[in-house]
Amino acid sequence: MxxxxxxxxxxxxxxxxxxxxxxxxxxxxxxxxxxxxxxxxxxxxxxxxxxxxxxxxxxxxxxxxxxxxxxxxxxxxxxxxxxxxxxxxxxxxxxxxxxxxxxxxxxxxxxxxxxxxxxxxxxxxxxxxxxxxxxxxxxxxxxxxxxxxxxxxxxxxxxxxxxxxxxxxxxELESTSTEHRDTVFRARDDRKRADAVARVANALMTVHEPEEDLRVVADGIGQALRADRVILVTVDMIQRKVLHQVVGGREAHQIGPLSYEQLMDGLTGWAIGNRVGVTSNEPDTRESEATRQTRVDEGSGPMVIVPMFFTDRLAGTLTVIRGVGKPPFSQPESATIEVMASQAKLALERHRLMAITRQSLEETESLLETAVNLMTITDPAVMLKSIVEATTAALPADMAEAHLVDAATQSVHHSAVGGYTDSFSDPWDGLLGAALRGSEGVLSSSPDDPGESDPSRAARVERGIGPMAVMPIRARGQVLGVLLAGNKEGGAPFDDHDLDLMAALVSMASAAITNVRLLAENQRLAQSDSLTGLPNRRQLEELSSRLFSSSMRYGHPLAALVIDVDDFKSVNDTFGHITGDEVLKNVAEACSTGVRDADVVGRWGGDEFLALLPETDDEGARTTAARVIELQRDPRVTLSIGVATMRLDDTDVNQMIDRADTAMYAAKSGSGDRIV
CATH class of the missing domain: 3.30.450.40 (GAF domain)
Structure with a gap:
């Protein structure tokens, strides 16, 4: 064409x-x-x-x-x-x-x-x-x-x-009597209304946006009932606001946007409060004085208001108005309005259920994605950041924060925050502390919550957090941390569904945190001596190589101590291996206590220990060696310690360690507790 x-x-x-x-x-x-x-x-x-x-x-x-x-x-x-x-x-x-x-x-x-x-x-x-x-x-x-x-x-x-x-x-009229003409008129009107209802029902079978469906209903009523004004609104009773407003009828262009307060101040509020439809032909005592005057000023005459409840939940309201001096709505017309309201209500409920389904699918996809991501993260700080990002996206929330804690010492190991704020709450105070001490999530609508302490309430106000949801992170009865989601003051409150979603997130988080801790423990065990708890030889080789490279690069001094337990074999032969193990633990404790935090000490093998002392010259190394001998108070053994410092011509750390090892053997040639 x-x-x-x-x-x-x-x-x-x-x-x-x-x-x-x-x-x-x-x-x-x-x-x-x-x-x-x-x-x-x-x-x-x-x-x-x-x-x-x-x-x-x-x-x-x-x-x-x-x-x-x-x-x-x-x-x-x-x-x-x-x-x-x-x-x-x-x-x-x-x-x-x-x-x-x-x-x-x-x-x-x-x-x-x-x-x-x-x-x-x-x-x-x-x-x-x-x-x-x-x-x-x-x-x-x-x-x-x-x-x-x-x-x-x-x-x-x-x-x-x-x-x-x-x-x-x-x-048609020329062929009928007056009485029959009235019947014909009524029949035509009935058919017109029935056709309008059918057209609206057919149109609503196709999935539209909510406002499109409301538009179909408003236009259908305007055509079927000779209505001057048709107003369809959906409301959020919790947030007290109008979500959608669609108008129709001959005077639709005269209808301005309505606020939630305007709706509740008039007959609409009365109809909602009493959960019944209202028919009113003139300004009504059930309206406020201001609303009655507005009705007069706008020339509003007969009206029908139908609140659209779905079980106990209000979906919206339908209002149909004729001008002053026009006939009231007949019973069949009011019934048609009720039917149209039911169709609008069903369409809105369909949209709500579809939105819930879409949200559930999106939440499931988000949870699966989060689970996959968490299983690949080994850094607790990065993991907390991922949990925070997933929380703000899935609920959604304006902000979120998470903490990993040690309940025994009431200390915080790691924290992460996301959203509009970069400051943290005290996880041991207020509602966060209550969640950590309990086992269930907590919902709070405002900082005035009685569960908040004065400091936590003040901090919440300062950060601008209104509604809040808190969920403890637990695994096998042990408290691992806490997750908080918050919206800005005046934002949407959280509900039980949000807590369920947070519970799913923290469940995955607790599994991932447990895995990270097991991995860290396995790595520690792989790098630690099982008897003394000090780094083993593999770990000492890695650490000594790093210290050597750093010291050589920047020209800083580095020293090594090789510490040997004198006549350790005779201890085992005389007192047994259990006593020998106790001796090694005592020596390990003396070595750990005798060095600084920046130094590295570990079990080099058998009855030998190795200490690496960065930023230390020969004199400082010998002072440290003497302190170790002094701290070793087990009367059954003595120590021989060899000292060596890094030379500029050394090509690797083993050369320095070999010199310390040679010095240690020289020390063993004399009496015990010698330093060479």
């Missing part, structure tokens, strides 16, 4: 259309008049035709045509049999333009061939009841139709629909 060309304004055509008076008398004469006007004002070379359609019975009724030789009956009979383009326009409710029927597929009907139709434009004749027919202009040669011509046809079709509806009314 072809698109219309750019609009060409024709002042003469517009003036003729403005002065056109369609006479809604005999329906057939009306159709002939419409076809004649279209032929004359659109310069159709073949003419124009009108085909009418009954939307209730879905049947073609009659036709009119100005095409030479084309009889009404022939047109109607052919269309009844084939439908063709006419049925396509009726079903789509959209115009159709064919600029050349010889090149356009699907346009080779009998009428086209028989009457030499080579181009045509067709528009639906629309009313509130549906499509009443199709208006065509027909040409004998290919032709481009501009947008101005199409707009003229649509306007003429709209005028025709109004006249055809009036003609149908007149024809």
């Amino acid at each position: 072809n698109q219309p060309q750019p609009r060409v304004r024709d002042p003469g055509r517009l003036m003729a259309l403005a002065s056109l008076e369609l006479v809604p008398g005999d329906p057939q004469r009306l159709l002939d008049q419409i076809a004649g006007v279209a032929t004359a004002l659109l310069s159709a070379t073949l003419g124009a035709s009108v085909i009418t359609w009954n939307p209730q019975t879905e049947e073609y009724v009659t036709a009119a045509s100005t095409v030479p030789g084309q009889e009404r009956r022939a047109v109607a009979t052919s269309v009844r049999r084939t439908g063709g383009m006419t049925r396509a326009i009726i079903d789509s409710r959209r115009p159709m333009i064919v600029t050349d029927t010889t090149t356009s597929e699907g346009n080779n009907g009998r009428l086209i061939d028989e009457y030499g139709i080579r181009a045509f434009a067709g528009v639906p004749i629309m009313s509130e009841e549906g499509v009443l027919g199709v208006l065509y202009v027909l040409d004998s040669e290919p032709r481009e139709y501009d947008a101005g011509e199409l707009a003229f046809m649509e306007t003429l079709a709209s005028r025709a629909a109004s006249a055809m509806g009036t003609a149908a009314y007149i024809q």
Whole structure:
């Protein structure tokens, strides 16, 4: 199908259309008049035709045509049999333009061939009841139709629909008595309302955004009930605010945005509080004085208000208003409003459930991603940062913080924070401390929570944290830490669902923390001597190599002590291996105590220990060696200590250690507790 060309304004055509008076008398004469006007004002070379359609019975009724030789009956009979383009326009409710029927597929009907139709434009004749027919202009040669011509046809079709509806009314009323006419009017109104309800129900079957669904309902009510104003709102009763507002009706443009306070101050608040619909025909004592005055100022007359509750949860409200002096809503009209409100309520509930489903899927994906990430992290600080980021994203929350603690000493090992703040809470105070001492999560709506201490409350206010959720991190009954999520003051509160999500996060975190600690312990055991707890030879080799490289690079002194237990074999032979182990532990304690924190000491092998002393010359090394001998107070053994310092020509640390080892053997040649 072809698109219309750019609009060409024709002042003469517009003036003729403005002065056109369609006479809604005999329906057939009306159709002939419409076809004649279209032929004359659109310069159709073949003419124009009108085909009418009954939307209730879905049947073609009659036709009119100005095409030479084309009889009404022939047109109607052919269309009844084939439908063709006419049925396509009726079903789509959209115009159709064919600029050349010889090149356009699907346009080779009998009428086209028989009457030499080579181009045509067709528009639906629309009313509130549906499509009443199709208006065509027909040409004998290919032709481009501009947008101005199409707009003229649509306007003429709209005028025709109004006249055809009036003609149908007149024809029906002329054949009935007064009493029967009232029955006919009521039946038509009932059918109109039923059709509107059906259209709204069908439209809501397709998934829209919430505001689109509310728009469908508002438009349906405006069409079915001759309502001046239709207002549909959804509200959040907890946060006390309007979420969506959609308006409809003849005076929709006069409706401004409504606040939560305005809604609750009027009849809407009364209807919500009493969970019942309200019908009011004039300013009502159930409204506040200000709301009554506003109602007078706005010219609001009869109104119906329906609160939309789903079980105990308010989904929103529907308000339908007519102007002052207009008839009250009848019982059938009020029932229609109730039905429309139910449809809107179901649509909103569907959206809510879909949103929950989407959120659950997103939360599941987030939890899976978090679990995978946590299992690959071995650094506790990095792990806490990952947990904080997952918390702010999954809940969501404006901020989050996490702490790993030692409950026995009430110390904090690691902390991480994310979101709008970079400061930390004291995990042992207030609600965080309560969560650490307990086993369940804690919800708090504001700093005024009685569970907060004065310092924790002041800190919370200073950081701008309003609603808060806290969850302890535990594993096998042991407290590992605590996770906090917070929103800014005035933000959305957290609920049990958020606590469940945090519980899932801390469950994964506790497993990951346990794994990290096991890994750290395994690494410690792999690098430590099992008897003394000091670094073993493998660890000493790594540490000594690093110290040597650093000292050599920056030209700083480095010394080594090789410490040997004299006649240790005789201790084992005389007193047994258990006593020998005790002796080695005592010597290890003397070595650890005798060196500085910056020094490294470990078990080099058997009854030998190695100490590496950075930033230490020969004199300092000998002072340290003497201190170790002094601290070793086990009377069953003595020590021999060899001292060596790094030389500029050393190529690796082993050369220095070898010199210390040689010095140690020289010390053993004399009496015990010697330093060489």
